[in-house]
Amino acid sequence: MSTTNKLVLDIETIGEDFDALDHATRENLTRWIKKSSDNDEEYKLALEDLKNGLGFSPLTGEIVAIGLLDYYKNEGAVYYQAPGQKNEEVKEDGVSLKQMTEEEMLRKFWELAERYQVFITFNGRAFDMPFLMIRSAIRGIRPTKDLMRGRYLYQNNPEALHIDLAEQLSFYGAVRRKGSLHLWSRAFGIPSPKSGGVTGDDVGPLFKQGRFLDIARYNIGDIRATRELYEKWEQYLSF
Numbered sequence: 001m002s003t004t005n006k007l008v009l010d011i012e013t014i015g016e017d018f019d020a021l022d023h024a025t026r027e028n029l030t031r032w033i034k035k036s037s038d039n040d041e042e043y044k045l046a047l048e049d050l051k052n053g054l055g056f057s058p059l060t061g062e063i064v065a066i067g068l069l070d071y072y073k074n075e076g077a078v079y080y081q082a083p084g085q086k087n088e089e090v091k092e093d094g095v096s097l098k099q100m101t102e103e104e105m106l107r108k109f110w111e112l113a114e115r116y117q118v119f120i121t122f123n124g125r126a127f128d129m130p131f132l133m134i135r136s137a138i139r140g141i142r143p144t145k146d147l148m149r150g151r152y153l154y155q156n157n158p159e160a161l162h163i164d165l166a167e168q169l170s171f172y173g174a175v176r177r178k179g180s181l182h183l184w185s186r187a188f189g190i191p192s193p194k195s196g197g198v199t200g201d202d203v204g205p206l207f208k209q210g211r212f213l214d215i216a217r218y219n220i221g222d223i224r225a226t227r228e229l230y231e232k233w234e235q236y237l238s239f
Contacts, residue, residue, distance in 0.1 A: 004161075006071035006118040008230065009109075010222040011128045012080075012215055014204045015054025015061045029060070055204060056127070058134035064207055066105050066132075067219035068112065069095070069227055071120065078219045079105035082212035093224075097216045103139045110136065110144040117159060119147055122181045122226045123166040165229055168237065181225055190228045193221025 018026065029050060037043035055061035069076035077096040087099045100108065109132070113119075121128050129147040136143050145160040152172070153163065170178040185192040198206070198218040206215050 008069040012065035067223040080216040
């Protein structure tokens with residue numbers, strides 16, 4: 001597979017403001033927690049979790065950063081949203097930080113995807129890829145490649161082979177606890193993107209604070225760690 005182009009990618013997302021949603025949508029989202037909560041305190045806790053989790057669904061969230069790293073060149077870009085700002089493009093650690101709207105970054109991603117045959121993610125099959133594809137459709141953009149086709153690597157898709165390291169390292173879920181990118185990075189001695197003090201849970205608050213470049217820089221850490229973890233998997237566990 002050395003002659004194929006490989007792209008490492010990761011996305012960051014935020015959820016909509018729950019209180020700004022229409023009544024029918026709020027009712028639809030909270031119906032299950034109303035039924036499962038035994039008292040007001042349980043409901044309040046479940047409601048807070050729901051509000052904080054709206055960014056996990058492409059139906060109630062959007063993409064605020066897409067990190068892309070060419071595996072062989074070890075260079076790439078992070079496309080990121082920064083509403084209300086006009087930031088010049090900058091380059092940090094071989095990665096260009098480029099301000100775009102969600103629609104612009106999705107169009108750019110699918111244009112770039114046509115040049116690659118292998119896509120490397122961590123937990124991308126359960127999150128990044130379906131989120132990218134659904135948000136693209138919502139924006140009226142047709143994906144150029146089916147990045148959800150062929151879960152198992154022996155079902156080799158020569159046009160778009162998606163290697164999800166969370167699935168590979170857990171042997172498609174055979175390992176009881178899959179582990180986060182931080183835990184896998186720690187185990188293999190790879191610098192964790194969480195070591196800078198920012199986690200995925202911080203993306204929403206950072207976005208509200210207008211700290212858009214901090215989100216982009218955190219995303220760089222994710223794609224760098226994913227690339228290094230892929231090297232470990234390919235060297236020792238790829239068959």
